[in-house]
Every structure is written in C-alpha cells, then in structure tokens.
Amino acid sequence: MSTQIISVLVEDEAGSLTRMSGMFSRRGINIHSLTVSPSEKEGMSRMTIITTGDKREIERIEKQLNKIIEVVKVNMLDKNTSVVRDLCLLKVYADKENRAEIIEIANAFKSNIVDISIRTITLEISADPLDIDRFVETMKNYGIKELFRTGVTAISRDIEKKSGG
Amino acid sequence: MNEGLKGTEIVVKCLKEENIKHIFGFPGGSLIPLYNELYEETDVRNILVRHEQGAVHAADGYARASGNTGVCMATSGPGATNLITGLLNATMDSIPLVAFTGQVPTSAIGTDAFQEADTFGITMPITKHNFLVKSTDRLSWTIKGAFKIANTGRKGAVVIDLPNDVQQAASKEYHHGEVKFAGYNPNIVPNPLQLKRIAQKLIEAERPLILAGGGIIHANASEDLRLLAEYLGAGVATTLMGKGAIPENHPLSLGMVGMHGRLGANKMINSCDALLVIGCRFSDRTTGWGLESFAPEAIKIHCDIDSSELNKNIPVDFPLVGDASLVIRNLIKFIKKYEDVKKETNIWRKRVNQLHGMCEECETTKHKEDKLTPEVIIKTINNFLDENAIVTTEVGQNQMFAAHYYITKKPRQFISSGGLGTMGFGFPAAIGAKVAKPDNQVLDIAGDGSFLMVCQELATAVAEDIPVVVAVLNNSFLGMVRQWQELFWDKRYSGTKLGTIPDFVKLAESFGAYGERVENVGDVEKALKNAFDSGVVSVLDFKIESETNILPMIPPGGRVDEMIGVGRCQHR
Numbered sequence A: 001m002s003t004q005i006i007s008v009l010v011e012d013e014a015g016s017l018t019r020m021s022g023m024f025s026r027r028g029i030n031i032h033s034l035t036v037s038p039s040e041k042e043g044m045s046r047m048t049i050i051t052t053g054d055k056r057e058i059e060r061i062e063k064q065l066n067k068i069i070e071v072v073k074v075n076m077l078d079k080n081t082s083v084v085r086d087l088c089l090l091k092v093y094a095d096k097e098n099r100a101e102i103i104e105i106a107n108a109f110k111s112n113i114v115d116i117s118i119r120t121i122t123l124e125i126s127a128d129p130l131d132i133d134r135f136v137e138t139m140k141n142y143g144i145k146e147l148f149r150t151g152v153t154a155i156s157r158d159i160e161k162k163s164g165g
Numbered sequence B: 001m002n003e004g005l006k007g008t009e010i011v012v013k014c015l016k017e018e019n020i021k022h023i024f025g026f027p028g029g030s031l032i033p034l035y036n037e038l039y040e041e042t043d044v045r046n047i048l049v050r051h052e053q054g055a056v057h058a059a060d061g062y063a064r065a066s067g068n069t070g071v072c073m074a075t076s077g078p079g080a081t082n083l084i085t086g087l088l089n090a091t092m093d094s095i096p097l098v099a100f101t102g103q104v105p106t107s108a109i110g111t112d113a114f115q116e117a118d119t120f121g122i123t124m125p126i127t128k129h130n131f132l133v134k135s136t137d138r139l140s141w142t143i144k145g146a147f148k149i150a151n152t153g154r155k156g157a158v159v160i161d162l163p164n165d166v167q168q169a170a171s172k173e174y175h176h177g178e179v180k181f182a183g184y185n186p187n188i189v190p191n192p193l194q195l196k197r198i199a200q201k202l203i204e205a206e207r208p209l210i211l212a213g214g215g216i217i218h219a220n221a222s223e224d225l226r227l228l229a230e231y232l233g234a235g236v237a238t239t240l241m242g243k244g245a246i247p248e249n250h251p252l253s254l255g256m257v258g259m260h261g262r263l264g265a266n267k268m269i270n271s272c273d274a275l276l277v278i279g280c281r282f283s284d285r286t287t288g289w290g291l292e293s294f295a296p297e298a299i300k301i302h303c304d305i306d307s308s309e310l311n312k313n314i315p316v317d318f319p320l321v322g323d324a325s326l327v328i329r330n331l332i333k334f335i336k337k338y339e340d341v342k343k344e345t346n347i348w349r350k351r352v353n354q355l356h357g358m359c360e361e362c363e364t365t366k367h368k369e370d371k372l373t374p375e376v377i378i379k380t381i382n383n384f385l386d387e388n389a390i391v392t393t394e395v396g397q398n399q400m401f402a403a404h405y406y407i408t409k410k411p412r413q414f415i416s417s418g419g420l421g422t423m424g425f426g427f428p429a430a431i432g433a434k435v436a437k438p439d440n441q442v443l444d445i446a447g448d449g450s451f452l453m454v455c456q457e458l459a460t461a462v463a464e465d466i467p468v469v470v471a472v473l474n475n476s477f478l479g480m481v482r483q484w485q486e487l488f489w490d491k492r493y494s495g496t497k498l499g500t501i502p503d504f505v506k507l508a509e510s511f512g513a514y515g516e517r518v519e520n521v522g523d524v525e526k527a528l529k530n531a532f533d534s535g536v537v538s539v540l541d542f543k544i545e546s547e548t549n550i551l552p553m554i555p556p557g558g559r560v561d562e563m564i565g566v567g568r569c570q571h572r
C-alpha cells in the first residue's frame, strides 16, 4: 500500500465533479482528499486527488479516470519529484502561561499567527501534509478548538537534464 | 428568437445526418414539441411502444442486429425513469444507443416541478456518458457528440436530456462535421511491438485456445476470427455475448464457456497453454470462481478496446489495447508467415475437433423419449429457422437452454442480455431486431415469467406490423431461481411459483396476435410454421415440465472446470 497523488486536468462541464466522485464511490475507491481549482487552460480545471492502494489498484484508478469523457489528462505524481502542499487553519486554546510556548512552536514549524484573542491563537500553515500532521499532533497538547484543511494540491518539479558528462 | 432552426428541427436534422430511420418512443408533456416535429416526418419514423422499457430494449435489439446506433425517447420524470433498466442493460453489453429524454423547462429545473426527475444525475452512473442541454445553441453539437461517443471505442448508451424550452427555442448555431472532445480519443490501433510478441507466443503454443467475447461481434471481426483460428489450429470458445463470433458448426468451435457453458469448453480453458482472449471482460459468469487457478497452464493474452478491462479481473501476461478487428488482422499477418504452425498443434486440434463432435452429436440428435423438453423445442427451432434468422432470449433457464442448444452460425443473430441479465429484454429486443432486419425471421426464446414483464408490447407489434415469434418455454415457474432453490436451497420454492396464469394463447388473441398452445413433441414444427405463416406477431405456449434443470453448471463458488450435472457429457 502506498499513497498516490493524482493530478487530473478536466473540462469544465456541469456535473464533471459529480461524475468523478461518483466513479470513486461506485468502484469502491477510497480517496483521502480531493481539491478542485482553475487551471492555466481556459475552460479546464485541475483536480488533485490523494488515494492509497497497491500498484494494481492505483493502475485501475488511473484507467477509470481516463475513461471519463471530460478528463483530458491524468498525471500520476511522484512524491519525490513534486511540490506537495496543504493549507491548514487552526485555532488553539492559549492562555497567559502557554501563549509564548505556542508561538515558539509555531515559529519552528514556519506557521503564521493570523489572529489572537484572550483565550485562543489562530495559526496558518502551508506545508507538506505530513508536516502539517506533525504540527497538528503537537498542537493537540494545548487543545484544538477548530481545525480546517483545504486538502492537498501538488505540482511536479521540472528536473533539468544535466548536460555533458 | 425566430431565427435559425427550432430545437426540434435540429434534433430531426441531426438524426437524418446520423442516418437514423426509426425511433422507439413514448410521449408525454415534456416531449410534445419533439413529437409535434415528427408528425409529418417520413424519413424518421416513431415506433410507438406501450412502455418506455420496451422502447429502450427495442432500440438495443435494433443496434445489436444492425450494428447501427439504436435510438429511443421518453418524456420527463416517469418516462425517463422507465428507461433506467434498459440504459444499463445496453451499457453493460457495450451496445450503441442514444436516448432522448424530455425535461421540464430550464427555468423550472430544481424546483421539483411536475414530472421533474434528475435524469442527468440518475443516468450518470449507468451510461457511457450523458448530457443535459441547457441551450438550443449547444443542441446540434451535443447530439453529434452523443452519437460519436455511443458508437466509437467501447460502445454504450448516451442520454440527452432535453428541456421543453430548449426544444422550442430557435438557434442559428449548427455544428457541421465531427465533434471533437479534448478528453475522448479512443485508441483502437494496437501496439505493433506487443502484437509481434503475442504472435510469437501463439506460434510457439502447442495448445492454443481463443476465448471470443462480444467485442468481436461489435467490431465485425467474425470472419477474421475464423481465419485466425484456422491458422493457429486453435479451439474457439465464446462467452454468451460472443455467441455467433464463430459459426458454431465449425469444427474448431467449442461453444460457450462459463457458469452455464459446456463442460468441454470449460475444461479446455484449464488445459490450454496459450489463452487468447479478445473482446471479453472476464465477467464472473464467464470465469467462475477461484480465479488464481483460471487457465493455470496458459500464457494469458488479453486484447480489449477498453484498457480499463485489462488486468481488472484477471492478471494477464500480455495485455493489448485495440479494436478486435485490427488486432486479429494484424495477428494473422504475423502468423501467416509461418507455414509449419499448423503441424505442431495437430494433437490438440484433434482433441478440439473431437470435443466439438461430441457436443454437436449430443445437441443435434433426436431424443428418444417423446416428452416436450426445452432441448427438443430448441433443436426443432434449429432445424426450422433459416440461416439469416435472428434469435433473441429472455433471461433464466430459457436463455441458457438457448445458449446451449441454439446453434448460431453468424454474428448479430443471437441477441441476449448478458451483463445485466434483464428479464423482459428478449421480446422488445426482437421487435427492434425485426425493424432493423425486416426480411429476417426473428424469434424470441422466452420464459413465462420474463415474457409477462413486457407482453404489452404485443400491441406495438400488432399495430406497427412487426411479426416476430415468441416461443414461451412455459414451466409455470421462475425456473432459474427455482433450479437454484432445488440444487442449493433444499427445494424451498419460495416466491418462484407462477402457476398457469395467464392463458398465453388468449392473451395473444386479445391483442390480435396469433397464439397456439403446444403440448406434444410432434406439434412443435407445425406450430412454428403456423406462427411464421400467420404474418402477425405470435405467441407459442410450449408447456414444459416444471422441474427441468439446465445442466451442467458451475455451482456458486466453483472453479471453471468444476461443473455439476455432467451426467450426459460423453467426454467427462
């Protein structure tokens, strides 16, 4: 079992999101997150899907996605050669005693403070989803009041070919 | 507003451009505009069915018999929902079909208006694709796109949901030429390198077997398949959908495999050393269970037009995407070069011929006893029908008796609901087939339960003068379910006894159809003759024993070669 990031370029037609998510549920495929956003191409959106499965299952998902008429391109992204990001907004309980400590941890995770009230601090972090998992785990010690994550989006890195040699 | 063509004019114009001459349909409020357009139309004829399920199955049968896209239409709400079974039926068997559904006006969509149904949402998972047309400007593009999707690549049903106002509004937009989709370009040309590797393996094989699926029939590749089998000395087994892909009286034909297939064909699967599977999706009714040991000694080669079928149910050694006809033609090209191929398969070829001969003998010789059995009836049908006859089936024992005993010699002449197993398919499908092929004899091998689900279409066949023959194998039971109850559930016949209701002869006569009851073996042929001579749709009520079984079969959980009820098989 491994985690797979799938980036899908899809035509903006009414119902195309339903068609994709319907395919996943109908074929018993688990997805961890699905995000949709505009793409650089007019009339097309990009969906980023995170799923897990063995090699055969992942291959099956790729083929089923390709079968959908509105799907223009399916990219199976490799974690090691892609930039992967998730955005998290998190409201944590903070009082006089531990406020400084929380801010210190937030800084260590390169998280921004976006709001402070007497009883809470609201933090923002954009990072690799695994880093966010660790951040959230740490913050649980102080008590999390609310948590929002946007889901993963990813882009491949352009690896320059080495010349000569 | 009054410029250009009205939506309904666009529909008819597109249908003509797609060369559609018949629509099977049933009107309603949301479809009055389109029906109004057809009122004086002579090139595109509406065949008025008596239930929308009849329309979609008839369009399906029309497509199977002709290879052209079948077209049906139904009104919004209940009309559209009545199409559901047939849409999935067509999609599961990869049949090209376009269904137009009426819809409430665009302004009313989402308000739970009278006869509003979310047809787009409901039909999404059961069609190859579907459209909701929100503007008349998009109508011609949509219709042409729908026909392209339905009848290219892996074929299937496409729904076009047509709001009332979109039908009535006018538009100057008219799409000429082919519709292109950025994300739809079915790859039908097989990879030459992979083809070469496969050809090599087939040449090396000593015991080659071809498993032919419906894809071969869809691709019109039957003639080439026969050639390939002859070059290789390969036995040819078929799925239910592949019946007719090779003439079943050909010495290399082994008949149908699977749960209700022939013992010989099933055994050959597990003893071949190369299995070439073309246009088949390895359904569980074909493979049985225990898939780890399916064709254990064979190099498995799987060619299909739909890449998502490759390695889906059964992992294979050589997957190949492509149109069956192109795959087979190219394989022949490679293999033709090797003259000595045939010699190496001599022993195997003999075994194939021997099995073919034994089954043929069993399935064609006259029974000694003079009981009226499904075997005798179908054997008589075999002899009675001419070579262009089309046989459809319902679902249940009747279907499997037909699959076993009806010897199909040409493609598109055995029409049966495979993937969905839809009772009530055969009769409307026969009507559709007869409309497509008016000069061919068309006969539905039916069960009493199945026929009763759609018998109202007798009215359609009488009114529209579509003289098909329904041969009801009347066992007064939902026979196939009863058989399972007998064999696997302690004979507890719960919910399967139909009794002798109705009187099928009187039922037929009340519609103005021909009806005849047959109780003796000696009367079968005469009854068939009477029916075909009557010139009207006919119902033959064959009274057979209630507790007959169709055997052999793979019991639930059994492997492909673990059949029960093999008593009469000589080669067991």
Ligand SMILES: Cc1ncc(C[n+]2csc(CCOP(=O)(O)OP(=O)(O)O)c2C)c(N)n1
Residues within 6 Å of the ligand: B394, B395, B396, B397, B398, B399, B421, B422, B423, B424, B446, B447, B448, B449, B450, B451, B473, B475, B477, B478, B479, B480, B481
């Ligand atoms: C629409 C539908 N409902 C239920 C079934 C389940 N089923 C499969 S075979 C069968 C019995 C069919 O009875 P009949 O048409 O009399 O044929 P027989 O098996 O007796 O030849 C049933 C109920 C089905 N295939 N299709």
Ligand SMILES: [Mg+2]
Residues within 6 Å of the ligand: B447, B448, B449, B473, B474, B475, B476, B477, B478, B479
């Ligand atoms: Mg019956």
